[in-house]
Amino acid sequence: MIEVLFFIAAAVALISAAMTVTAHNAVHGLLYLVVTMLAISLIFFLLGSPFAAALQVIVYAGAIMVLFIFVTMMLHQGEKSLLEEKQLFQISGSIGAFLLSAVLLVELVYVLAGFASPQLINGSEGYFTIQTITVKELGIQLYGPYQLLVVIAAMMLLSALISAIHIARRQKNPMQADEEGDQTL
Amino acid sequence: MISTSFLVYLIAVLLLTMTMLLVSHLLNPKTGKRVNKLPYESGIVPSGTTDIRWNVNYFLVAISFVIFDLEAVFLYIWSIVVMEAGWQGFIITSFFIFALLIGLFYEVRQGAFDWGKKQGGIE
Amino acid sequence: MSDFLGDITGDFIIPIVILVALLLAGAWSTWLERRILAWWQDRLGPNRVGPFGLLQVVADMIKIFTKEDWIPPFADKVLFVIAPMIVMIMMMLGFAIIPFAPGIQIAHFDNGLLFLLAISSLSVYSIMLAGFSSNSKYALLGAMRTAAQMLSYEVFMGLAIMGIVIVADSFSLSKIVEAQADMWFIIAQPLGFFLFLFAGIAESHRAPFDLPEAETEIVAGFHTEYASMKFGMFFIGEYLGVILISALITTLYFGGWQGPWLPPLLWFILKTSFFVLFFILLRAAIPRPRYDQLMAFGWYILLPLALLNLLVTAAWQLAPTL
Numbered sequence: 005m006i007e008v009l010f011f012i013a014a015a016v017a018l019i020s021a022a023m024t025v026t027a028h029n030a031v032h033g034l035l036y037l038v039v040t041m042l043a044i045s046l047i048f049f050l051l052g053s054p055f056a057a058a059l060q061v062i063v064y065a066g067a068i069m070v071l072f073i074f075v076t077m078m079l080h081q082g083e084k085s086l087l088e089e090k091q092l093f094q095i096s097g098s099i100g101a102f103l104l105s106a107v108l109l110v111e112l113v114y115v116l117a118g119f120a121s122p123q124l125i126n127g128s129e130g131y132f133t134i135q136t137i138t139v140k141e142l143g144i145q146l147y148g149p150y151q152l153l154v155v156i157a158a159m160m161l162l163s164a165l166i167s168a169i170h171i172a173r174r175q176k177n178p179m180q181a182d183e184e185g186d187q188t189l
Numbered sequence: 190m191i192s193t194s195f196l197v198y199l200i201a202v203l204l205l206t207m208t209m210l211l212v213s214h215l216l217n218p219k220t221g222k223r224v225n226k227l228p229y230e231s232g233i234v235p236s237g238t239t240d241i242r243w244n245v246n247y248f249l250v251a252i253s254f255v256i257f258d259l260e261a262v263f264l265y266i267w268s269i270v271v272m273e274a275g276w277q278g279f280i281i282t283s284f285f286i287f288a289l290l291i292g293l294f295y296e297v298r299q300g301a302f303d304w305g306k307k308q309g310g311i312e
Numbered sequence: 313m314s315d316f317l318g319d320i321t322g323d324f325i326i327p328i329v330i331l332v333a334l335l336l337a338g339a340w341s342t343w344l345e346r347r348i349l350a351w352w353q354d355r356l357g358p359n360r361v362g363p364f365g366l367l368q369v370v371a372d373m374i375k376i377f378t379k380e381d382w383i384p385p386f387a388d389k390v391l392f393v394i395a396p397m398i399v400m401i402m403m404m405l406g407f408a409i410i411p412f413a414p415g416i417q418i419a420h421f422d423n424g425l426l427f428l429l430a431i432s433s434l435s436v437y438s439i440m441l442a443g444f445s446s447n448s449k450y451a452l453l454g455a456m457r458t459a460a461q462m463l464s465y466e467v468f469m470g471l472a473i474m475g476i477v478i479v480a481d482s483f484s485l486s487k488i489v490e491a492q493a494d495m496w497f498i499i500a501q502p503l504g505f506f507l508f509l510f511a512g513i514a515e516s517h518r519a520p521f522d523l524p525e526a527e528t529e530i531v532a533g534f535h536t537e538y539a540s541m542k543f544g545m546f547f548i549g550e551y552l553g554v555i556l557i558s559a560l561i562t563t564l565y566f567g568g569w570q571g572p573w574l575p576p577l578l579w580f581i582l583k584t585s586f587f588v589l590f591f592i593l594l595r596a597a598i599p600r601p602r603y604d605q606l607m608a609f610g611w612y613i614l615l616p617l618a619l620l621n622l623l624v625t626a627a628w629q630l631a632p633t634l
Contacts, residue, residue, distance in 0.1 A: 067433065151278070157263060161292070165253065165256050198418045199405070228451075296611075
């Protein structure tokens with residue numbers, strides 16, 4: 005049962021990832037990416053880490069992708085951007101990426117075929133040994149031996165915040181003075 | 190793991206929303222030619238496009254949300270192990286929160302959330 | 313045999329009954345709001361269809377189902393249809409983890425609160441997609457406003473709840489209810505309660521935080537172009553959101569189904585109804601703030617307060633170990 009669910013979720017993740025790259029409309033592409041995130045979250049859940057699954061949804065699908073779509077909506081120019089985006093993805097320009105991912109696919113199939121051989125499935129241990137990790141165990145680790153990580157994360161988030169605001173602020177620059185009159189909403 | 194009742198509920202919710210849309214689609218009255226092929230702008234002929242210049246504050250709110258959401262995730266983990274992590278964990282978390290509060294304070298001083306004010310920029 | 317029957321009841325009948333009850337509650341709370349608002353404003357409200365106008369909801373439903381199912385030709389058709397579905401599905405899923413009474417709960421997730429936060433972070437998509445797919449200025453303006461507002465208030469909604477998690481030492485809602493046997497968490501977490509209340513009102517974009525739908529400025533906001541049942545779904549979604557927030561306030565801060573004499577389910581419904589009425593009173597009593605005031609209030613005051621609340625709560629819990 006879990007294997008079946010895993011393969012369905014993995015297939016959804018792969019297909020929507022491919023759709024992300026090939027979608028002409030940027031927002032559609034991002035939505036496929038959200039589906040990929042949700043599928044990955046389901047995989048985490050099936051593999052016994054509900055907390056990682058929740059984080060995948062809260063952080064990736066619920067925060068980072070929201071930021072992406074939000075910014076895309078801000079910069080979207082209706083028909084004009086749709087026309088521009090149509091020309092962004094070309095098969096000829098992405099042959100290299102396709103070849104490299106084909107190598108990965110071959111590896112994946114090889115590995116899966118190796119795993120799926122009868123003796124392993126019927127053997128004493130299935131390839132999904134599910135050990136649920138509770139949030140508590142994770143927290144004890146994070147705020148115990150790995151507490152330095154929390155400090156480093158604090159510094160990283162702080163620097164991210166400061167750089168974000170500096171990217172967004174308008175510099176006092178005479179070249180941009182004519183933009184002052186523009187109406188912003 | 191996922192209980193059967195949750196799966197039943199999930200499927201029922203999905204079916205319900207689809208049925209609602211389907212029924213409303215089936216009961217859809219056929220109307221002839223109409224002049225409603227334009228976006229609604231209070232009855233006047235719409236002007237301009239949706240290509241709007243947005244205030245940069247929208248972007249700042251979105252990016253601050255991502256950063257503070259990540260911070261919140263660390264605090265979610267901490268809140269379940271407050272007793273286990275003890276005072277040492279408390280001090281670490283205080284530092285964590287303090288660092289982010291500095292960031293927030295800096296953002297506020299830079300006017301990230303001053304909507305509609307003329308922005309001076311960084312000197 | 314009785315095991316089998318028990319399984320059927322627990323796995324099939326309870327979720328379906330809860331779903332139907334929620335739909336009915338969502339639909340009739342529109343009637344309740346109109347009646348009570350009218351009463352407070354010295355008007356009559358809908359009182360023609362059926363006793364006390366109770367069947368007004370049925371009339372509204374018939375009307376909304378038979379309206380033209382209009383998808384604007386200038387809209388992004390797929391996203392336009394998906395957007396109202398997301399809000400309904402997310403709000404309904406939120407109820408899955410609410411313990412209505414002992415044994416009456418759809419999903420017993422250990423990490424129920426995290427599930428809830430995940431659901432609430434996904435529900436912002438419905439508004440953003442509605443605004444984007446409509447291809448209309450007012451819809452886009454409304455959607456951007458709503459999205460920015462929901463994002464701002466979502467941050468400390470989670471942080472406000474974490475005060476409860478520290479006290480109850482669990483993410484599971486049924487354990488949180490059980491932990492309130494001696495004392496409701498409103499006493500232990502008064503600040504957290506107010507933070508959650510503000511966040512809840514802003515998340516369900518109800519008055520006074522209903523700037524996304526400020527009719528005086530941006531028509532109807534993100535659902536300007538919506539008609540028929542697709543509009544109805546946003547509408548029901550909003551009322552379900554109000555009920556969900558009320559149910560959460562009850563569960564997290566007011567002891568959930570616990571209470572003397574009356575059966576637990578009744579206690580839960582009574583407490584939740586009280587907060588639904590409170591939401592309606594807010595709409596009748598409080599004017600709308602300006603948008604910049606709303607954002608400033610969230611970021612300048614509520615977010616630091618939520619962080620402070622968390623630290624003070626933890627220190628209070630840790631104090632005996634000194």
